[in-house]
Amino acid sequence: MSLKVTVVSDAPEAPYEQVRAQIAEQARAGVLPVGYRLPTVRGLAERLGLAPNTVAKAYRALESDGVIETRGRNGTFIAAAGEAAMRESAAAAAEYAQRALRLGLDHAAARAAVEDALRAAYGGSA
Structure with missing residues (x-):
């Protein structure tokens, strides 16, 4: 199992929303199980060709929704969504x-x- 996120530049949804929605759906579907460690903001941003602030915004929204939890320097993990x-x-x-x-x-x-x-x-x- 691994995180699969793609961003379509001409999609009607903003890139951060595409990232947020895909991670949320994978967590909800069990593709990303509780405790799965997500890439760092910088790591995912580089992989997707996005600005780190874009990925950070998606992670903040996911954390606000209870989908992920940040454990400081230990990383960011899928929560019991x-x-x-x-x-x-x-x-x-x-x-x-x-x-x-x-x-x-x-x-x-x-x-x-x-x-x-x-x-x-x-x-x-x-």
């Missing part, structure tokens, strides 16, 4: 529920807003 995603999703749902309540939405209206947002996010397939 599924668990982190579920925790973050639950926190976002709780925050939304509190806001919907403050706005005076009833249960049906709050649920409908979520369903509409999911349909939009998933291109109408939710």
